[in-house]
Amino acid sequence: MRNFKVTYRLTIFAIVFIFGVIFSLPTFLQSEYGAKINLGLDLQGGLYMLLGVDNEEAVKSKIKSIASSLNYSFEKENILNDGLSTYGDKLEFTLLDNADIPKVEKLLKEINGLNIRNENLHYQISFTEQEIKNIENFALSQAVETIRNRLDQFGLAEPTVAKQGEDKILVELAGIKTKADELRAKERITKAAHLQLMEVDDSKMNQASTMSDAEAASYGLVLVPDSRNPNLKYALKNIPILDGSMLTDARVGLSDKSNYPVINFTLNAEGSKKFADYTGANVGKRLAIVLDNKVYSAPSINERIGGGSGQISGAFTQEEARDVAVALRSGALLAPVKLLEQRSIGPSLGADSIRMSMIALTGASIFIIVFMIFYYGMAGIFANIAMIANILVVVAIMAMFGATLTLPGMAGLVLTVGMAVDANVIINERIRELLRDGAKIKLSIEQGYKNAMSAIIDSNITSLVTSVVLYVYGTGSVKGFAVTLGIGIVVSMITAILGTHGMFDCFMHRIEKSNNTRFWFGYRRK
Structure with missing residues (x-):
């Protein structure tokens, strides 16, 4: 054993190599146990969709939310008015007492981006152009985040959800x-999950089935169908008591009266106070629970409460x-999303991609292995062992984090093979330079690593910065390439230098004993 010396460098490399073997095996063997790399859309097939956000509905939803808040504040401050009404992207109301003008002005100043017109105590409120743009941008960003949250909670592995254009x-x-x-995935994504608690106008319920939408609007009402019987319509006051933005949790339970599943929801502090105040002041009235413009119950x-x-x-x-x-837990969509484009990608394309990528990876590996052995001798074999360890550890780390491997990611893996031996070259x-200058073998090895270190670190840091930038600003498959390359x-740096x-x-x-530089380094010293 005195001919062999085990140092901390070799110990670290051995641990890394064993780690790579153990945690990459489930991916290579596709076993039922252990973490495995997920294959991306381009490798295993799947669903591609391009969605758009209904900006008009986003603006209408926002104006209704403001109307709900103002209505609550008016009741709390005893501000007399003839009732708030929304018409598309506008909100109107008329004050009944001049003394309430300062209170109203103060409330409206707390809301940004409003155009306010006041003629003889009649207020007409709309959004500024800039605020409309802000609402549209927020609706898009919120839709991206909400859809991503929903898909994550449904357990779909590494879905890609990103802005496309503006x-x-x-x-x-x-x-x-x-x-x-x-179909189920599309339902999950496009479901608005817009929850509202709205007051039923019992005086107009008898006319709800024959009343037109325009007539209902003239009374400050909106007609909403029953979830189980579309022919049954409810006459509801068009300003909601509160909406799903105040919801903090939603869980499935069982009804006390039947075995049907029900959804129990919880409101935040503001919603709880509004709910308690409203129910306390309106005992005997009916309150409709509306989800996505359908009445589920009206107790x-x-x-x-x-x-x-x-x-x-x-x-x-x-x-x-x-x-x-x-859908309720992950957040309601501020505005409905509409399907603009859809493509179903079959797994046959992925199978071809995987096969061609594996041919490229195997071919590149074989060529590099042969070249390194032929040109560098045993030093080339050491570099090949480090390269194999590199591939195993990259696969192991990606599997542990449940990363998704895309076709560009496969390209990144092939590129990693070349980079794994680049440092050793x-x-x-x-x-070799030091051996040519007549330096002793041990000194040549130590100085060789020392002299090469700055070039290796510089090149790797610049490549790592590039991969980080690609990950931060890239989307979808570009991120997959960046992740593979970065890892x-x-x-x-561990396998090629320490190993x-x-x-x-x-x-x-x-x-040193053999002094055979041709065998060990591929260079015959004269």
């Missing part, structure tokens, strides 16, 4: 293969209730 959303879902999965208020919780009941299946609860050339760069140096340390005695 007003579109790109969604890529890998592994969606059946029509049923496709009578028997007493003040504190605690900030409620229940949505309907003929839900367990799966439907779960989907609705997840520089080191071996530095060692490969970091790992190569091969540790191997040289291990065989140093034999190298």
Whole structure:
């Protein structure tokens, strides 16, 4: 054993190599156990969608939200008015007492981006052009975040959800293969999940089935169909008591009166206070629970309801209730999203991509292995061992974090193979230079690593910065390439520098004893 020396460098490399083998095996063997790399849309097929946001509805939703807040404030401050009404993107009301003008002006000043017209106590409120633009931008950003949250909670692996241009959303879902999965995924994504608690106008309920929408609007009402019977319509006051923006949680439960699933929801502090105040002041009236413009129930208020919780009941299946609860939990969409483009990508393209990528990876690896052995001798074999360790560790790390491997990611893996030996090429050339100058073998190896270090670190840092920038500003498959490349760069610093140096340390005695530079370094010293 005295011919072999185990140093800390070799120990670290051995630990890294064993780690790579253990945690990459489930991916290579595709076993049922252990973490594996997920394949992206371009490798295993799936669903590609391009969505747009209904900006007009976003503005209408925002004006209704402001109307709801003002209505609550008017009641709290005892501001007399003839009732708030919304017409598209405008809000109108008339004050009944001049003394309330300062209070109203103060409330309106707290809201940014409003155009306010006041003629003889009649207020007409709309948004400025800049505020409309802000609402549209927020609706797009909020839709991206909400859709991503929903898909994450539904357990879909590494979905791609990103802005496309100024007003579109790109969604890529890998592994969606059946029509049923496709339809359910579209339902999850496009469901508005807009919850509202609205007051029922019982005096107009008898006319609801024959009343037109325009006539209802003239009374400050909106007609909303029942969730189970579309022919049954409810006459509801068009200003909601509160909406889903005040919801903090939604969970599936079972009804006390039946075995049907129900959705129990919880409100935040502001929503709880509004709910308690309204129910306390309106005992005997009916309160409709509206989800996505359908009335799920309209119970009578028997007493003040504190605690900030409620229940949505309907003929839900367990799966439907779960989907609705997840949609509510992850946030309602400020505005509906519409499907602009859809493509189903079959797995055959992915199979071809995987096969060609594996041919490229295998071919590149074989060529590099043969070249390194032929040109650098045993030093080339050390570099090849480090390269194999690099690939195993990159796959292991990606599998542990549940990363998605895309076709560009495969390209990054192929590129990593070349980069894994690049550092050793520089080191071996530095060692050869010193051997040519007549330096002793041990000194040549130590100085070779030392002299090559600055060039290796500089090149790797610049490549790492590039991969970070690609990840931060890229989308979809570009991120996959950046992740693979970045992990490969970091790992190569361990395998190529510590690993091969540790191997040289291990065989140093034999190298010096043999003095065969042609065998060990591919260079015959004269």
